[in-house]
Amino acid sequence: MNLVILSHVLEVTYFVFFLIANTYCYLLTPIRSKRTTYWLCVLMMSPDIILMFFIYDKIHLFHWIIILLPILFLFKDPLQKRISCYILFYLSMMLCEVVGSTTPCLILSIQSGHFVLPFSINGPQAFVYFLTTVITATLILRLLRPLLKRLLEYIDGIALLLIGVPALFCVLTQTVITLTKIPLWGILPPFLLSYYLLHRGLVRIHQHEFHRQQLKSQKLLIEEQLANSRELEKEYQQLRRWNHDIGNHFQALAFLLESQKYEESKAYIQTLLEKES
Secondary structure, eight states, X not given: OOHHHHHHHHHHHHIIIIIIHHHHHHHSOBSSOXXXXXXXXXXXXXXXXXXXXXXXXXXXXXHHHHHTTHHHHSBOSOHHHHHHHHHHHHHHHHHHHHHHHHHHHHHHHHHHSSOOXXXXXXXXXXXXXXXXXXXXXXXXXXXXXXXXHHHHTTOOHHHHHHHHHHHHHHHHHHHHHHHSOOOGGGGHHHHHHXXXXXXXXXXXXXXXXXXXXXXXXXXXXXHHHHHHHHHHHHHHHHHHHHHXXXXXXXXXXXXXXXXXXXXXXXXXXXXXXXXXX
């Protein structure tokens, strides 16, 4: 068995079992149980692993698209949230791939004295590549998980489109350049367009979050005003009861004085004063 292919198969298996399925269940609500999600992820991953044994130099461009497909079918959240999670997670895995592959290639380039490309490594080097990518991706995804969950709470359709199109452009551009003889500088125009769209998408997310924070502040202000109104209403009711009691006391004193019961009036006043003190 080719050690390079084996290392990448182990990498994909690790991601599915220990990162993707866990992150799925953290971000979304599974249709059944967490264990069911694990096995269905493995089932959806199987075609990718089989193809990797035969045409790895082609399938590596698409394997995250295949692996992430369960997120669209195995969860009971709204469709927009599932698609948002799919795109955000795809971009996260691309980030993990870039950082995870750059680090071992840099180490191997320093050791060998010449520049090492990710797909020009041999068997032993592939395992270094595998371990470094796994460690790096684990650290990155642990930091990204809370951010992804927060983004899913308020991402809208237009922002979803703006950040999704660059991911599609990235895959298509890599595919075209890999399978054809287009020079590498041909990636520049799609990259600039993707950068612009992604920037607009992130700006829209920021604006949406700012608007959400404004609504939250307005809601808190309204709740505070309602609480103050209820407190004022409570004090007003107490004042009305006090005025009512004072009126009753005056009527009682007036009746005693008209009846010339001065001692009883004095005792009644003394009782009121003791009660107030």
